[in-house]
Amino acid sequence: QSPRYGGELVFPVPSEPPSYDGHREETFGLIHPIAPFYNTLLRVDPNDKSGTKPAPSLAESWSVSQDGKTYTFQLHRGVKFHDGSEMTSKDVKASYDKIIFPPPGVGSTRKGQYVVVESVEAPEPYTVVFRLKHPSGSFIASLLSPYNFIYKADILAKDPHWYETHIMGTGPFTFVEHVKGSHVVGKKNPNYWDKGKPYLDGFRAVFMRDTAAQVAAVRGERAQIQFRGFTPVARNDLEKALGNKITVQESPWDCILLVAINHKKKPFDDPRVRRALTLALDRYEGSKALSRIAIVKEVAGVQVPGTPFATPPDELAKLAGYWRDPEKSRAEARRLLKEAGVPEGFSFTFMNRGIPMPYEPLGVWMIDQWRKVGLNVTQRVIEPAAYFGSLRKGEHEVAMDFQCGYIVEPDLDMYKFLSSSRNPANYGYYEDPVLDQLYDKQSQATNPEERKKIIREFEKRVLDEQAHYLMTLQWHRIIPHSSRLHGWTITPSHYLNNTLDTVWLSP
């Protein structure tokens, strides 16, 4: 089927962008309605379901020097900003300088992600060079970030905050309007550099907080898709109501709820107790049951199942809490608790975040599981905005934690577990130099097989031996969309693949 031109894509977005500056924000609420107005240097291949394959975008091609410290990018020629000016290496440099080396008084959210970069240079109008301090296996992945919009250098020079309140990019769509509390409209950029694209005449991102309303919009065929994901129940209802007018794409989702066990609180300083907590969870039954009602599914370790560095299921089943025999696992949990001197019916508070999906079902599930090994858990739910603030105060005993990435990459995914001295977002409040060493070792490992091995070791230490953190179930992304929508492939991240240049609508 060849792409068809025309039509307006309508999709609900569950939250509204705080500002328009991708360099600053970190939410799909910005990506979904704003990404179509911009391009990034590289992007994830829009047809790659694993969401890990780099593809050219503004950069046509790139090369890496022998020592792995210099990356050179050749830019596409004839790329025009929406104001008609040409995009050159100067703009790329300015944009990345803003991200990596923000001028004083201008903050950058992702500075920490690019510590390895020494400088960004623009030797020629169509060449950009990144110099690294040392080789990095994950550098290209970090350039795939969907947030790193390329802005115009002149504008940034005048006002580094201009892009917070204005939109002006090189993307396949141009900005028409944003009615606060209602919608964002974009229309086809006729001068788009990637000739022949986009297919759509325009798009309309409608802000709808309520999930049910989003589902209803798709069901009533007022919208063709929602890019974040629906619940399994909604999927079933939609399939039942719309039959073959609906197409469902599913994928493991690079987000997971973890449980932070505060090592500073007794008795959670005792690894036996922590192990008992993870042993108490029957993840396989949980997966079966919860995947019917919540956006979680796979039983996972520290890597998204099915991605290159993920632990195969059979090996995973050897870790504490991943045993196939739940009774044996629970018995061990009880034994450990007893050994650690935790009385039967011991009660503690589990702190959860006030977000219904999937925090609430997972909370209910875990509390029930813990009850089965004689732990009496009360749930304390904290309002979403205050949640991480209170985790940072470290007053919790056991708390839900959350991690979500735009790309599956061990460096990014495992950072969470580093000692709290290295990672302020470690809400288990532990120091584990062994673990930190393992992390650094895998990061610099050039041989994937070796890297895999170290990751396996890391995983065993963090989840089993020390049970510093425990993982619940991998999120599961379900996108039921109108069968009229084509040219869009699901990826494990809801931040990816939203430029909409490849998307088209059949009649």
Added chain:
Amino acid sequence: MTEALLEVHDLVKHFPVGGAMLARSATPVRAVDGVSFTIRRGETLGLVGESGCGKTTTGRCILQLERPTSGRILFEGLDLVTLGEEALRPVRRRVQVIFQDPYSSLNPRMTIGQILAEPLKVHGIVPDRQGRAARVRELLVQVGLLPQHAGRYPHQLSGGQRQRVGIARALAMEPALIVCDEPVSALDVSIQAQIINLLEDLQSRLGLTYLFIAHDLSVVRHISDRVAVMYLGRIVEIADRKTLYEAPVHPYTKALLSAVPIPDPRLEARRERTVLRGEVPSALKPPSGCVFHPRCPIAEARCAAEAPNLREIKSAHWGACHLA
């Protein structure tokens, strides 16, 4: 002459109208506008006048339920106006009150026994429980009720009985002065006489002093030793009973007396009436000069210009009229 128990000098009470923060500036209601009189120990002073002329307000000022705007109230030589709430407490025992409405003057949620025992307890008049119960019984008998009534609630009593309880409550404090604010106006004609007799009995037995406020001139004549007539916040005439009823000097007193209907058709048929013109003016804008002049049958030009003082027209007979 016996000593004065209560002396009221130039009592003034103005009420701000409106009440909202910003509306305070408006002219006040001049409820009581310079009232002076004396009550001697053991006597009854009747206070008559029409609705809204300030009788109740005068009584409430004496009781210190309202703080006067100015003036002095000497009770047993002590100026109540200067006393704070704490210092007043012992005085409050000595000045009691009986209200017009027997229905609302008793707390409906307390038994008669509780109502009567409460002051005994609070003021430590009778500290022990048994003693209080005995005293309550005694009080009930004193006002012509039965000891059993102690267990009743006010709504289980008739109006007359309630008024008796009101009297008993006043007596419980062993007061010297009782302000009776229209104590019989709300009662049935056939009950009024019972209560008046009771008040008189108690006075002679306990040596009480009454300020008896009423608008029924015949009742006032019956019970009072001296009578004061009020009009629009001022006393217009004050004299002993006999003089006032037989030889009133103020035209307003005369009109009042003639307005009282007498239950005898033959007499009524012959009686001359001074029917006053016009309405009672409002205390918000009292007329100039003599406040009575707009309705006065004998008013002269002077009356509109100049307010008459209360002067002793004959011995112990005071009147506030230029023409008396």
Added chain:
Amino acid sequence: MALYILKRLLAMVPTLLGVAVLIFLLLRVIPGDVVEARYLTQGSQFQSQELMDLERKKLGLDQPLWKQFGSWMSGLGRLDFGLSMWTASPITEEIKLRFALSLQVAIMASTIATLLAIPLGILAAVKQDSWVDYAVRVFSIAGLATPSFWLGTLMILAMLIIFKWVPPMVFTPLWVNPWDNLAQLIWPALAVGYRYCAVGTRMMRSTMLEVLREDYIRTARAKGLWLKLILTRHALKNAILPVLTVISMEFAFLLGGLVVTEQVFNLNGLGMLFVEAISHRDYTLTQALVMLVATFFLIVNFVVDIAYAWLDPRIRYR
């Protein structure tokens, strides 16, 4: 009269000032701030204290409280609500459309409610203790007892499942497309209108009962007037005042208090904006919203007072 109005308007100032202080302090007591809400909630791997400090400084959150309050007040004095801390765009722009929506729902709901409540309440009062009365009372008490989010959900489902109809996705102002506009707002207006009507009916009934026992109604009957005339001319004018009060209070409440209904019906109104603003710790926006709703409340109050004066001559000249 003009003086009275002026005085009343002036009397709002201290109340508003109190509201301002209260919301200002309240927001600062709530844990977390806009910077945390922005940078700590997305589950990202990297956090930067430096960045957060920088942002706080930019927003003036590092200033002492009195200074922050002072600059807010001086802005308000110039009728300048400032910028939203969350989106950095002018607050007026953030509020505009949502206010229009909420106001319209409130107006529609109160119209429905008033039109139903007054006749029903009168009917019940006149036929006190008859089956009509019982029916009206059960109807109105049921209205108070039904959670509006439940009622709304049932309504939406009924439309979706039975009529296969979905309300429009976005709010279209009345003047742009009346049909779309009404199609979207009529349902929430009905869902809250029911409860609202119940409140009004109850009030109407009880004040009507009270008024019907007044002496002047007896006088009117003794004059030989027709019942209809007694009800409309003599009773209604007296009984309507408290009803007016509850109806207008409810109206003022609807403006900012429709959170649940807005959620159910997917309306981007002031209620949801409140929730969002608070959850983003968007101090400036929350403050502006509270001031807006409070001012509106006071104005409605004031209008009711004027209406009182208009209907009741005893209050008219003061």
Added chain:
Amino acid sequence: MAAAPQTIEDLARAEARRPRWLAVILDFARQRPLGAVGAAIIVFMALLAAGAGLVAPYDPLANDYAAMLSAPSAAHWLGTDSFGRDLLSRVIFGSRTALMVGLGASLLGATIGSAIGVTSAYFAGRVDLLVQRVMDIFFAFPVIVLALAVVAILGTGAGNVILAIATPMVPRCARVVRSSALAIREMPYVDAARASGFGHARIILRHMLPNVMAPILIMATAFLGEAILLEASLSFLGLGVQEPTAAWGLMLRGAAVEFAESAPWMAIFPGLAISLAVFGFNLFGDSLRDALDPRLRTQ
């Protein structure tokens, strides 16, 4: 003397014939059938709450993944929820939460509110003016913000929900009580108490408060229903009681919409429970008002 003996006898007889509490209840039921229905609902609910452990067929917290989302059947009369928990048991246990929050909030709100109202009316003048202004501020303040703020500051959970619900009730209660208390303050028996030199506390507590009990009671009943509704709304918004506690609003949260099509029983029964409970309280409260408010007395 004055009180003739037959009057006393009369009274004694009247006392002997005074209706006992049962008679009072029957009387109320006869004169106000709607109120009686309301009272019956309340009593039923209270009994359910008290005996929840005995009546409920299942543990309300027990997840049963084999029985997830099953429709009403002999095993589960009202069906099960998405965790396979028995809905009937959860509805029964939910009455506990509802009653606890309802009673707690209305007691708290009514107590503080009436204390403020009576005191303000008693002292009148400046105190009253000040209190009124402060109340005005709370009135003008959007309720939802108050509730949100309380929850945001203190966190969720039954205790805080009670606080969040009671907070906006305080000024409303204070206003109503104040207006009744203003009338009571003008009563001669209050003057009599003042003239007897009683202390402020005694006058407020012994003489004024008992006499404004009627409006307080009426309001507390109305609040109770409202509190249950508010609790449900807050829970629905995720600001109320938290999982896995059995609470009606919580049961509707998400379920009402998400499973409305595939498992409608999940939304219907808790919704009905809320409506019925609030309905009961309002019916009763209304009739109570009719019975206690002399201005509305018919007979």
Added chain:
Amino acid sequence: MATLLEVRNLKTSFLSAAGTVRAVDGVSWDVEAGETVALVGESGCGKSVSALSIMRLVAEPAGRIEGGEILYKGRDLLKLSEEEMRAVRGRDIAMIFQEPMTSLNPVLSIGRQLTEGLEIHMKMNPAQARARAIELLAMVGIPDPERRLAQYPHHFSGGMRQRMMIAMALACNPSLILADEPTTALDVTIQAQILELMRDLARRLGVAMLIITHNLGVVARYADRVNVMYAGRIIERARAGELYANPRHPYTLGLLRSVPRLDEPRRARLDPIEGQPPDLTRLPPGCSFAPRCTYRVERCTESAPPLAALGAEHCSACWEAQRLVRERAA
């Protein structure tokens, strides 16, 4: 003179929590054209209910007229339909109520309240009604009537409001006015003004009047004939002069004795009627005054005495009326 209104054996009762209140328990009386009749008795004895029964305005559903006849110009008012009765109210029989403060509608102008009756009963157009209203206000002595029409009751003092009530009652030229304690709420001097006014107008316009009061003095001055009520019954009836000179019922006697009088020298003590008025829900068998009566004999507690004629136009309901007369003469 022709009998204008005749009440025969009227019974009205109320259902209350405490039982049935026999507010009016078989009373009969009449009013002749142009005459002023008084109904006296103490609080709660059923005076107001008698008057309201005639207007058929007894508060329903608690109150009910249980029996009797009310013949107005020979027509039994109790048999009329509600609409027919409505036409009688205000047109043929008008009523003035006790509380001028609450009996006027606070939100309607004086003019409105005066003219509406005229428009309905006399079918006047607004201009005519207005002219008549001005005339009426002038008649009851309200100065500047034209300006007053636009005012509201709260602008009027108590006395003026009661005049306004009188004007409203007179509006449609009724032949009978029921005045239920028209002056009790007013000041002594105003009371005198109002009563004089009413008497003059009644004389001038030839309107018959029923004055209800508990003030024996008022009755003495203004009534032609007097009915004394006690506990829902009429216990004595006579021409005014006769009643005061020769009361034939111990209650009337007691009443006259118990009040202090300005025309007599001050007595040392008053002579009260001891005891309390009875509770209408639990009337003793026999004469309801018996428990308080000093003339009581055994018979009194057994059966109630009928209202029996004792002479020309003088009736009393007392078994011992003759003894009373004798003892008083002695």
